[in-house]
Amino acid sequence: MWDLLIKGATVVDPLNRIEAVRDVAIENGQIAEVGVDLPGGCARVVEDYTGKVLQPGIVDSHVHLGEMWGSPFGFKMLAMAGVTTCLDMAGPLDNVLKNIPTYGSGINCAILQFASPPFTFKTNEPSKEEMDALIDQSMKEGALGVKLLGGHYPLKPAVSSLLIKTALEHGAYIAWHAGTSEHGSNIEGMREAVELSQGNFLHLAHINAYCRGAIRPELEETKEAIELLLANDHIHCESYISPRNGTRLTCFENGKIQSKVTGNCLKRFGFTDDRDGVEAAFKANKVWAVYDAGGYSDLVTGEAGLKLWKEHNTDVGGSFNVNPPLPRVWLAEAKRPDGSFVVDAISTDGGCIPRNVILEQGLSLVKLGILTLSEFAAKTSLNPARMLRLDTKGHLSVGADADITIYDLDTQKPVATFVKGKTIFKNGKVYGSNGTVICTKYGEEFVKGLGINTLVVDPGKPVADRFVA
DSSP states (O other): OBSEEEESOEEEETTTTEEEEOEEEEETTEEEEEESSOOGGGBSOEEEOTTSEEEEOEEEEEEEOSGGGSOSOHHHHHHTTTEEEEEEEEOOHHHHHHHHHHHOTTOEEEEEEEOOTTTTSSSSSOOHHHHHHHHHHHHHTTOSEEEEETTTSOOOHHHHHHHHHHHHHTTOEEEEESOOSSSOSSHHHHHHHHHHHTTSOEEEOOGGGGOSSSSSOHHHHHHHHHHHHHHOTTEEEEEEOOSBOOEEOOBOTTSBBSOHHHHHHHHHTTOOSBHHHHHHHHHTTOOEEEEEOSSSEEEEOHHHHHHHHHHTTTOSEEEOBOOOHHHHHHHHHOBOTTSBBSSOEEEOSEETSSOOOHHHHHHHHHHTTSSOHHHHHIIIIIHHHHHTTOTTSSSOOTTSBOOEEEEETTTTEEEEEEETTEEEEETTEEOOOSOEEEEOTTTHHHHHHTTOEEEEOOTTSOOOOOOBO
């Protein structure tokens, strides 16, 4: 007997070249069979999703779950957006792990500890010994690897390059929000990051963030970003499709902005990059503060946002509308000569930052004919699963993990999600609890000791070949 039989949905599975009405049988948390008119009498539970679309569970390869970015509710917000697996891109590691037993919502989560001053490094020029200590300790405590928050809190260029090599020496996953003390979060910073990676694996975060017209016209920057990626296939990446960014609005005691990204956003809108500039931006409705709205994060601007920011002594997450539309579309559709995507995945940079819009906005690209359903599934499931070395996710092959997202194409909203065959979300309600941490063998024991399930992967493995839809 199968544990669950899902009937009647249009199944979209790029790896197995399926885009047709099929039934999906699940047993012991794995895909048991995908076929036509599978017998309901062979399943303990049968659920009908006629008229809906079913794809391998959505993998959001760039989110933020640490409370410093908004609230502890990012897990729930992801689950309600149809996501089954995510990559947290900054932690703080201890905070994210602490919240999983209470807020985890049943989803899978890999965590990258931030490797940035003034948090995990004391200066912007840490020694090799400091890098070794941070990476080793983080992986032992459940991190998949580390991330350079260069756009926000930059290191010096040579140090950034050394950190990539050091992380790979430890078998860690390494990601970078481009930027150093020499170049910021823009196309120059992206070009520098590609050069400093020196042919080594690197997950370069949110490519669209470097194509905002800060240095040259935005489409010229987008063209260069695509050319850089075409010429450097060791770089793996994602881009998001929301107009909003995410940052921190924290100010130092002298009134200066702590995050370089926030400073750049303020100057973009004609404000000074200091406490006075943030206040003026709130009054002009150009910046939003992220706040705990009671079970989820939301955004507030104007006088209400200014009051919240002051009450928290400036230490809150924030957001600006800085992402122009054409680069977001162009990066989503760009392909290599072999037909694979230049930008591997669609992400959100969301989580507890309220912009979890892979379905809500990503499916608009399908309706506009920019992506097919199979291409959408490849960019939101198969490709990011491969980046994370999740061999049993991102497809519906027999024996694969039964991670599934079902959505309504008309409304562009999720209907149900399953993680290893268990119902996580259905019809607007989250049923999942706790969660699973995707970690290396070095952190498995520590994470299990926290009462959290683990999925052990090896970030040192080569990434599977890019999928050609």
